[in-house]
Amino acid sequence: MTDRKRRLSVDPTPLRTSRDFRLVFISGAVTSFGSFISYVTIPYQVAKLTDDPLMVGLIGVCELAPILIMAFVGGALADYLDRRLLVRGSEAALALICGLLLINSLSDEPHLWLLYVCAFLTAAVAGLQRPAMGAMLPRLVKADQLPAAMALQSLSMQFSQLVGPSLAGILIASLDLAWVYTFDLLTFAVSLVCLTMVKSVPPPPAADRPSLNSVLTGLKYARSRPELLGTYLVDINAMFFGMPSALYPFLADRLGGPQVLGLLYAAPAVGSLLATVGSGWTQRVHRHGLMVIIAATFWGVGIVGVGLSHWLWLTLFCLAFAGAADMISGLFRMIIWNQTVPDHLRGRLAGIEMLSYTTGPLLGQLRSGMMARTSLGISGSIWVGGALCVAGSLALAAMLPRFVGYDGADGLALKQAADEEWAAGAEARAAG
Template sequence: MAVIGWRRWALDVTPLRTSRDFRLTYLAAGVSFLGSMVTYIAIPYQVATLTDSPLLVGLLGIVEFAPLLVTALLGGALADYLDRRKLVLGAEVGFTLLTAILVANALLPSPQLWLLYAIAAISATLDGLQRPALDSMMPRLVTPDELPAASALNSMRSTVGSLIGPLLGGALIAWVGLPAAYGLDLLTFAVSLGCLIAVRAVPPPPDADRPSVRGVITGLRYAGSRKELLGTYLVDINAMFFGMPLALYPFVADRLGGPTVLGMLYTAESVGGLVASVSSGWTGRVHRHGMMIIVAAAAWGLAIAGFGLAPTLWLALLCLAVAGAADQISGMFRGIVWNQTIPDHLRGRLAGVEMLSYTSGPSLGNLRGGVVARFTGVTGSIVSGGVLCVLTTIALAVALPAFRRYDGRDGLAHKQQVDAERAATAAAAAAD
């Protein structure tokens, strides 16, 4: 009985056993993300070292977000029309070249600040082209019944990368230097490119819409018409905008112990996220997905406020771990809602909208944190953001009753009906 009870909570790895292409894509994305998380902390740290300015570190968020406003929607439209695997592979080659430039810049006697912002902007551009294709591949690689398990696995993949990457990055920066941190990221692309080359093609649906402004608008209208989808976007943007203190981590780390502590701060959230992931077996038995996202977002805000008030390193890390677990649970249920409700012919475009939702919040949130810190200090910025996150999450829950009451069984039935009707229409047109 104890074994059966444990399995009900354990992470479901069925998609890794049953789908070869899911395994390859999972490994490619996991290794690449691990390296990216090293660079993710290295660039802000290098900017902070060169400028000693929270505002200029926060400005990285805007530099990264601005290109995504265009390329995420464009990438979504392309993912609905082209082979999704080729889009992912092409962007990965671009990331490889950019990382090589970061290594070269870090080796210069006087590294160029402008180049860090330029690479951040170009990387965001490539990410906007790659991520919708990568996200929209998943429903094609696993069966509908495996979607909750695949969503949990993807969340764990991100968590492990977020856990190990910052630790490696902080250690490399402290003990070897920035060139070594960027160099590790560069090495990871050998694995990711090899795996992606081995993945079979993921062609678009036979009646795929050609990329156009009208097609993008169609995707946006669909997202707005489905209140359960709209709720996932707004709650996540809200939580990250008010409760995302990443731009302030280098300055918190200076107070608590330096570069090694910086890696610990970035890693703490991932520890909580990993605990949530490996015990995620229960998520497949929960159907009130909207309510779970609301509860998790509010818990995130409370934990971030606690982090801002924490007087010691261990308490700060504990609060971040709780925040990471809440964010992981929110992400898992958001992924389930997206994959169970969106028809395949719109999956790429809606993945672009999703990308805007989960990247705009952190990017703008980092800027908000830097600006507010100029007037209230680092602690005031973090605490006020956490409190506002909780209050606005409650307001969104009240304003979106359809999202609050959303039942995943209804969403999956709706998607299957739309896909069947679309297939029938395409078959009838082909017969004529």
Template sequence: MRARHLGMDLTPLRTCRDFRLVFVGSGVSSLGSFITYITIPFQVAELTDSPVMVGLLGLVELVPLLFMAFIGGALADFLDRRRLIIYGELAFTLLTAVLLVNAQRDEPHLWVLFVVAGVTTAIDGIQRPAMDSIIPRLVPPEQLAAAGALNSARMNIASLGGPALAGVLLASVGSTWIYAIDLATFAVSLACLAFVRAVPPPPAAERPSLRSVVTGLRYAKSRPELLGTYLVDINAMFFGMPQALYPFVAKNLGGPAVLGLLYAAPSAGALLATLTSRWTGRVHRHGLMVVLAAAAWGLAIVGFGVAAFGPDALTLGLLGDRDGYSGILWLALLFLVLAGAADMISGVFRSVIWNQTIPDRLRGRLAGIEMLSYSIGPTLGNVESGVAARFAGTGGSIVLGGVLCVLGTGALAAALPAFVRYDGREGLARKIAEDEAWAARVAGNALPETPAVTFTAT
């Protein structure tokens, strides 16, 4: 079947050399990173046998992210974005080497896993805004939608193949080989990035400063359609993200090999949604679609909990008779596939809203805010699900979280009517007008002076 029949446009890969290099390099390193992403919580679960400790990984990751995403966004609007990405890859390479050395010990240090998880998130906060905002500089405007779809497919393939491969490797060769493989993927990524041309900052770029960060925050706050995308997704992920419980769900459904399937199933659903996403171009009520997709995520998570632990998972967990129920693996995976598809649909429409409401001069800073919005929810959600599992059992935590996700989505929809009514046709026209006005100001040198307050080392 031709790619165009699946709604995929490969033009950016054929015509844009630098996009092709970034696509290949980041695709290979993402595959390795997802393998490591599964292995760290697995090691923590093996060392502690505690859902709370696995959930606390999320808290350790959240703290640096809260600061570094803002700094990374400001830097992406001021420096060569390609250089920021390369520095990030070099830092990830070093951190993976630390994990490799730690895994070779007879008894790996738990604190090393937590420190590396936190530092990795800090580096990601610097690199990710540059990665997200570099794409419009590598492809022409008419190919941005195709490039976005290709990047989504790349991430979905990596998040599908990485966990599945991690499950097989954990069950066969262990964590040492996993970290060695991840280390090799960064060599490929760095080789590709070395051939990408420099991506200098846009004209009249603002120097990284507290004022420039506040400018991005004020812009985000002024747009109810942006606030809606952030809050609805944070709610859905906070209550409905059971990822920290996957190692314990896997024990109930078959062991380490099942763990990879659990991580991979949502990505399979997301990839399926991406490959069949042509219909999204005919929908203009983008805010409403984000709300419906978030509610669908919550319902699918409820189904996952029931399939994995039985229809009485919530009530029995609350009564104290926790876990130990036989689950239906294929049905649990099906619900995770549906959840992943719903999350991808939400992501597609959130991305469209962002592209239609964010001026180019603020792209890096808003990319940092976007990163927080899609990271805070899952990060805190892992903590929440781990703590809830102590009181309601693993299955009860999953089911209760899905229910609260649906209820919270409904409450936010009622509180943000402007977001629900958002029409993409009006948003696109407004963004074009804003960009034209800014271009006219640049041409007339009517720009504000560079702020004096800058980030400094302490």
């Protein structure tokens, strides 16, 4: 029984053995907690100012354009500069943007356009930060501890996603929005202190200078690896059709009001948290691509249930079910990324990964908002999107047999060979 529990539970070894990973873990946990509060508050504020689901969905459009550009820029910089400095500088910039949201909320007539501007700027800064953060993780822990480290980070993220939106719903229902943004701003102070204590994470030797050619090198590598392409396409399909978060403010009005809003945002995190806590089994699975397909399909099934439900408890259950499936998909996608990408390309590939897991949800918000304006309405937009997600996942499984058949042991061998080849080339260039 003890061995069974150990196999199912999260492995805390990276927290014990790596000081820098502990600091990054604490920083991410604190800042994510505050950011999820603002993540709920901004769409709520737009919904109250406009009473239009499409206007809420347009937040995703504002975030999409800068991500499409800055993810490549951030990835190239992460392979050339100190990754810790990039993460810390971006965190400071995000704190300033939160300050703008706070100032706007204090106005007698908050500016709608400023909410969209802040969404644009936040996405641009995130495009710089996330590739550096993703590229930094493999340098903080040993290679065999990567699955455990990713599970721990996911656990922290899901806990924040669970508690943050729930608290946001309470704060929104009982306090002025300025206090909500103030809370988020305070979390950045804690995060910046932790990141300042992290040791330098310099780029690999003989790193490529940021340029269009270096970006193209990363794109060519991603295109050459079917297991990477599979992770991108499956997740984009799932999130584009099955991400109805732009409709949560309107769904909450039907199910109980603003105090319910935080529960809708938090419910997927309940499932994600349970899936992460019991993620020890993922370390023994080698058919990573197949697991991504299966999990994405079940995400769509959960979203269909959300759209068809007329009861709060059933809606929350379906969202939790979908969140668990999404977390399993995310864990296996992260394993594929971190165990197959060579270090000298890690930043650029992290930028491409960011595009895959952000463009889908952002476009999904627009899709759900537009469909909700048709005769389908709020519920129809949600369940039809979930059904299309299931159909798309099954179609991609048929179109990507090499992804479905991918074995993680082969990925590790290819990464080791690529790292050795790069190291040999770097030594040759230095000697020449």
